[in-house]
Amino acid sequence: MSKAFLIDTTRCTACRGCQLACKEWYELPANKTKQVGTHQNPPDLNANNYKLVRFNEHLDGETITWNFFPDQCRHCIEPPCQGAADTVEEGAVIKDEATGAVIFTDKMAQFSTEDLDYVRESCPYDIPRWDAKTKRPAKCVMCIDRVREGMLPACVLACPTGTMNFGERSEMLALAKERLAKVKKDHPNAMLADQEDVSVIYLLAEAPERYHTKAVAQAPARNTRKQLFASVRSSLTSVSKS
Amino acid sequence: MSYTRRGFLKLTGAGVACLSLSQLGFDLTEARAYATSLKTKGAKEVITICPFCSVSCHIIAHVRDGKLISTEGDPDFPINEGALCAKGAALLSMSRNEHRIKKPLYRAPYSEKWEEKDWDWVLSKIARRVKDTRDKELIEKNDKGQTVNRLDSMFLLGTSHASNEECALIHQAMRGLGVVHMDHQARI
Numbered sequence: 001m002s003k004a005f006l007i008d009t010t011r012c013t014a015c016r017g018c019q020l021a022c023k024e025w026y027e028l029p030a031n032k033t034k035q036v037g038t039h040q041n042p043p044d045l046n047a048n049n050y051k052l053v054r055f056n057e058h059l060d061g062e063t064i065t066w067n068f069f070p071d072q073c074r075h076c077i078e079p080p081c082q083g084a085a086d087t088v089e090e091g092a093v094i095k096d097e098a099t100g101a102v103i104f105t106d107k108m109a110q111f112s113t114e115d116l117d118y119v120r121e122s123c124p125y126d127i128p129r130w131d132a133k134t135k136r137p138a139k140c141v142m143c144i145d146r147v148r149e150g151m152l153p154a155c156v157l158a159c160p161t162g163t164m165n166f167g168e169r170s171e172m173l174a175l176a177k178e179r180l181a182k183v184k185k186d187h188p189n190a191m192l193a194d195q196e197d198v199s200v201i202y203l204l205a206e207a208p209e210r211y212h213t214k215a216v217a218q219a220p221a222r223n224t225r226k227q228l229f230a231s232v233r234s235s236l237t238s239v240s241k242s
Numbered sequence: 243m244s245y246t247r248r249g250f251l252k253l254t255g256a257g258v259a260c261l262s263l264s265q266l267g268f269d270l271t272e273a274r275a276y277a278t279s280l281k282t283k284g285a286k287e288v289i290t291i292c293p294f295c296s297v298s299c300h301i302i303a304h305v306r307d308g309k310l311i312s313t314e315g316d317p318d319f320p321i322n323e324g325a326l327c328a329k330g331a332a333l334l335s336m337s338r339n340e341h342r343i344k345k346p347l348y349r350a351p352y353s354e355k356w357e358e359k360d361w362d363w364v365l366s367k368i369a370r371r372v373k374d375t376r377d378k379e380l381i382e383k384n385d386k387g388q389t390v391n392r393l394d395s396m397f398l399l400g401t402s403h404a405s406n407e408e409c410a411l412i413h414q415a416m417r418g419l420g421v422v423h424m425d426h427q428a429r430i
Contacts, residue, residue: 020331021314027334030341145280152324157315160325 002100003147004172005156005200006165007070009211010183010190013161014039014053014068021158022051025143045071047131047138051155054212069211070163072155073127073140074198075102084122088115100169100199101142104128109135124217142199169199176201282312289316292330294402295428297321299330310337372396376419393420400426 028048033041040055042048054069079102085093092107108130111119116135120128129138143153151157156166165175176192180203183190187205193216195201208215285304290313292299300319304312313333317324326333336342346364347356359367379395398416400409416424 016328017326017331020328021326024313024332024334030339149280149283151280154314157317157324158326158331160322160327 002098002169002199003142003166004100004169005075005153006172006176006179006203007200008163008165008179008203009068009070010179010187010203010205011161012053012068012070012163014055014066015160016053017158017160018070018155018164019049019051019053021154022140023049025146025154026050045127045138046129047136050138050140056211058210065206065210067206067211069202069215070155071125071127071212072200073102073142074125074194074200075100075140075142076124076198078197080122080124081119081128084119085111085115088118093119096142096144099142099144099147101144101147103141103144104137104139108137111135125214172201176203179203285311289319292326292333294327294329296402299326301326301330301333310334372419380420391420392422394422396421396423398424400424402426402428 028050031042031046031048033043036043038055038057040053042052045052051070051072054071056067056069058065058067077100079093079095081104082093082095082102085104085108088111089107092105092111094103094105095101096103108116108119116128116130120126127139130136131138143151143155146153152166153164156164158164165172167175173195176195180190180192183203183205189207190203190205191208193202193204193208197217202211202215204211204215282304285306288303288305290301290303292301299322300316301313302316303310304314315322315324315326315330345358346361348359348364348367349356375396376393379393381390381392381394384390384392396419398412398421400412404412413424
């Protein structure tokens with residue numbers, strides 16, 4: 001049985017404990033940032049941030065609403081990035097059977113920049129990033145080192161509000177349903193984002209676009225992903241060569 | 243089934259111990275570069291207290307060969323149950339981050355540059371400014387003629403890094419000067 005996260009955004013206060021716990025566990029260096037008028041910092045996922053709390057502000061009449069979205073790899077049940085990477089080299093992206101974690105391996109260091117862009121474009125959530133110089137992949141690995149030892153992922157352990165939850169997939173789905181029923185009483189539009197397709201299930205109180213443009217999958221492909229990506233890739237390659 | 247944070251650790255810990263590496267589903271050598279073994283394994287665990295606010299969350303500091311290698315919330319402590327805010331979660335960086343300021347910096351009025359100064363210089367400068375401000379601005383009596391000895395033009399921002407005793411001393415010093423406006427770093 002694979003593992004899953006439930007990210008209950010209705011409990012998130014955007015303290016960014018998860019973001020920092022992740023950064024500290026992987027000992028990632030600081031980013032040089034500047035004030036751009038939002039508390040979302042850094043502005044996007046990057047080689048030094050596998051996890052980012054996104055801040056989205058809305059003015060509804062006289063009321064200001066802030067929708068927080070702790071963004072990370074969804075560890076898809078059928079990862080499109082694996083399908084895309086397989087067309088370059090098999091085994092560059094692997095899926096750990098015991099946990100469901102989607103992991104980028106050192107085989108990816110041989111990928112060209114074009115190949116890496118291709119893998120990134122295949123992600124319906126626009127998650128993967130790479131260090132420009134070393135090509136070190138920058139993506140959540142479900143803290144597989146910790147999970148293997150029976151520990152919680154760093155972000156889940158650090159979360160003080162109960163937003164971040166982790167456990168067996170069946171338990172997370174049950175918890176998700178229970179929470180959704182409660183949240184629906186106050187937020188009729190509440191939903192679970194792509195819960196059938198991913199191991200990182202978000203409970204959203206409002207429509208997904210109020211959180212992030214890629215809170216739910218953009219144009220998901222099903223079942224024939226490998227074939228689809230292979231065909232798309234060959235046609236892309238022929239176009240670029242012509 | 244429901245479980246606590248530590249309960250989760252115990253349950254799955256036992257489960258994982260029974261699995262052989264091949265059962266984990268992939269060749270470990272293949273993924274070695276990006277999914278390494280647990281860095282804190284076998285390290286000494288020292289319980290410490292987060293210095294940032296009065297909640298005093300417990301933190302496990304992992305020490306190997308006399309060096310701090312990791313920090314994370316202590317799941318056994320009932321107050322934080324392993325949780326930490328962004329400040330507490332970044333405790334490891336506080337001990338080793340190269341961007342930390344290690345020497346006093348001084349920016350003169352209207353200057354755009356910071357200059358490195360030694361402690362003697364900055365402490366004398368601060369003392370001078372405090373004394374001058376108090377001598378000039380102390381309000382001895384209010385509009386009704388009552389003695390107040392109040393200094394409105396200075397403000398103290400406290401720090402979570404001060405101990406209880408240090409806080410008492412700082413507070414008394416500020417009261418002695420007539421300072422009435424005080425707040426705490428953890429509130430900003």
